[in-house]
Amino acid sequence: SKVINRTGKISDKTRRKVNQVMDDMGYVPNLIASALSNKKTYMIGLLLPDISNPYFAELARNIEDRAHELGYHIVICNTDNQIDKESEYLTFLQQKGVDGILLATGLANPESLDLLLERKLPIVLIAREVPQTAVNTVLVDDYRGGYLATSHLLQQGHRDIAIILESLDLASSRERLAGYKAALEEAGCPYRESRVSVSDFSISAGMEAAGRYLDAPDRPTAVFACNDLLAIGVVQAARARGIAVPEQLSVVGFDNTFLATVIDPALTTVGQPIREMGRQAFDLLRRHIGEEDAAKQRVMLLPELVVRQSTAPVSG
Numbered sequence: 001s002k003v004i005n006r007t008g009k010i011s012d013k014t015r016r017k018v019n020q021v022m023d024d025m026g027y028v029p030n031l032i033a034s035a036l037s038n039k040k041t042y043m044i045g046l047l048l049p050d051i052s053n054p055y056f057a058e059l060a061r062n063i064e065d066r067a068h069e070l071g072y073h074i075v076i077c078n079t080d081n082q083i084d085k086e087s088e089y090l091t092f093l094q095q096k097g098v099d100g101i102l103l104a105t106g107l108a109n110p111e112s113l114d115l116l117l118e119r120k121l122p123i124v125l126i127a128r129e130v131p132q133t134a135v136n137t138v139l140v141d142d143y144r145g146g147y148l149a150t151s152h153l154l155q156q157g158h159r160d161i162a163i164i165l166e167s168l169d170l171a172s173s174r175e176r177l178a179g180y181k182a183a184l185e186e187a188g189c190p191y192r193e194s195r196v197s198v199s200d201f202s203i204s205a206g207m208e209a210a211g212r213y214l215d216a217p218d219r220p221t222a223v224f225a226c227n228d229l230l231a232i233g234v235v236q237a238a239r240a241r242g243i244a245v246p247e248q249l250s251v252v253g254f255d256n257t258f259l260a261t262v263i264d265p266a267l268t269t270v271g272q273p274i275r276e277m278g279r280q281a282f283d284l285l286r287r288h289i290g291e292e293d294a295a296k297q298r299v300m301l302l303p304e305l306v307v308r309q310s311t312a313p314v315s316g
Helices: 012-025 031-038 054-069 083-095 110-118 142-155 171-186 203-214 228-240 274-288
Strands: 043-048 073-078 100-103 123-126 136-140 161-165 196-198 222-225 250-255 268-271 298-301 304-306
Touching: 043 054, 043 083, 054 073, 054 228, 054 274, 073 083, 083 110, 100 274, 110 123, 123 274, 136 142, 136 274, 142 161, 142 171, 142 222, 142 250, 142 268, 142 304, 161 171, 161 203, 196 203, 203 222, 203 228, 222 228, 228 250, 274 298
Parallel strands: 043 073, 043 100, 100 123, 123 136, 136 298, 161 196, 161 222, 222 250, 250 268
Antiparallel strands: 268 304
């Protein structure tokens, strides 16, 4: 029982012997019976907008790796940021008796969050925040990220910098925009609403948003795209128009997913500590399982600018 449930002090030698006997006998522990006896299923729900997005894929992998180390299993649900799917999955996960839920979505339905909190189910929000709600949260400093990206372009001599954001319903988008504004103000550059675009988070959406900038007679000399997929879309839109990156257009992304290194030119981007975010979020959730009244925590991690080949000094 101690080996199966990972409780008590068991030597590695004894643990290996017990596991070997179970393997030889073909014994498979009954998780439902175990859950009834110790009130834990060792299952955690993970809600993501879309695991095909490299950022969320890398986040999910790091969470899963950490969960496996500690004897837990992850149930991944893609919500596509749809309220109905999000609510449906939250109900499903509760019915399955998960020990806690990690939420990396925009949480479009705050009523669902309130319901989970009322039921005292352990929850951790990842890269998202719900103001004025006491809930465990692991964040990156999006304001600093927006500031770093814009400051880098300003240091390269760019003064006409456009930005492409995800939905402004997300606190992360609002913070990145605030960092962009602060860097412009510090450099004495005017903030222009015409240089702000709100988009979906796909490559095609990035291409479409960039196209509106690049087809204008006064196109910007640089674009800060608030995730790597959008930034790749900007590079592709520029290439389709014969605009050279970075010689004629500098591009900065956000996230530092593996795609940033495989695109040509390699993408300058704001790196989120994705591995650390995943591990800290899981560890925070695990500490709150069985401790309903534990104080809620807000963990803030710092981003870093990763300079590659998609940015250069402004030409002319």
